[in-house]
Amino acid sequence: MNANRKYDPMISLRDVSKAFGGKTVLDKLSLDVAPGETVVIVGGSGTGKSVMLKHIIGLIRPDSGHIVVAGQDLCCQTPLELNQFRRLFGMSFQEGALFDSMSVFENIAFPLRRNTDKSEKEIRDRVQECLELVHLDGVESKRPSELSGGMRRRVGFARAIALEPDILLFDEPTTGLDPVISDVVAELIVEMDERLGTTTVTITHDMKVAFKIADRIAMLYKGRLIEAGTPEQFRASPNPIVQQFIEGRAVGPLTED
């Protein structure tokens, strides 16, 4: 698990640009994430936060710029190398993205069955371990459709950590959850982060969650990172756009255009 200390920075985005159908989503964006660091990217809806996260794991390729993760440049990998490369990652998706044709147990066992030679018993133990880590019990045989939103997220977390990844990516981990469950999920992220020692990138528009889990917060606006710093620095930012976003005001530079 500490193999990731070898690379510094663990994740490096250099001048990454991406446009969809003429609309620029990322505009020469650069970001470094140190090993073991927890970075939270905040920003309004539709500012390209998810797009950025999907670049890091190679689900989307940039139009220009370089992405280097754990010493590997994502530009020039064959499909087989890319598959191998993805084992570094655990990713949690917005609505959980659980495989709805499988039970909770099969969902978490899926990456283990596909990518390891573990025996059936070892798989069962590992699934149990992962479920304990996200504080779930007795849901193994349930279908994803039978779970609440918060539970689905947690099963998603459990599946993401099953292969003991070096890097965890969270895409809007608390969107659509009530404030209490949001806080529970945020605490869980902090706890997982501490116990697993992973490098973590989270994107959210929930400032409470951001302040709770981040070592460093960055704000994405118009395809660029306009502010980055520790939670204290971020909170004290003189940038009116950042201030408007933190306070969640309807009037300000964010809503002017």
Added chain:
Amino acid sequence: MIGLFERFGNLMLSTFEEIGRWWQMLFRTAFWSVRRPFEFGEWLRQMVRVGVDSIPVVTLTAMFTGMVLALQTFNGFQRVHAENFVGSVVALSMLRELSPVLVGLMVTGRVGSSMAAEIGTMRVTEQIDALESLATNPIHYLFVPRVIAGITMLPLLTLFGNALGLYGGRLVTVNLLHANPVLYDQNTYQFLEMNDLTSGLIKAAVFGLILSLTGCTKGYYTTGGAEGVGRATTDSVVMSSLIILLSDFFLTKFLF
């Protein structure tokens, strides 16, 4: 006027894009089909879905096609006193043409559409991204089992359809129209060649590839939520059916 040219140009572009995408997916599926791990359980599940679950539909289709074919041919041949050759016509038509094409079209409607809907839903709910994030190539895990099931199961279904079609034809001609059973059987098999059977089965395998790959590809490139899934499903059926009917002619013309 310019607008007309522009629309025509866009139509051509999207058509060629579609064709290019289809072939690209074919090569990617072939590439991944020989890579480990082999999900034999998933292969089997898809084979059951394409093959076993289609038996009722194929039974009715093939049987009634054989029956109506006999009825029509008998009606026509009677006028020139050639009713003894109804058996030959039914057998040749079923084996060479009707059985593979009708099975292909029925399975397209039944299974090709559901492949597009299933994979399309996985796309819009990010399950395909989730697969990739779990170091699993979606072509490898989703396409390969379905395409293999299509290629292997369609010839088997066609074989089954052949038998039922011949039986249906005989049932009508002999039992309903009271033709001579001995002459009927004799004429059914006398003019058949091995190539009549194999050409139909090879066509069926190609149709199986077409319908499964088209269903998967349409689903894979779904955009735009629930509406997009609906569109992908319809498109996959229309496109598969068209390719099946067009390729049927060329396969028949050039290969057999």
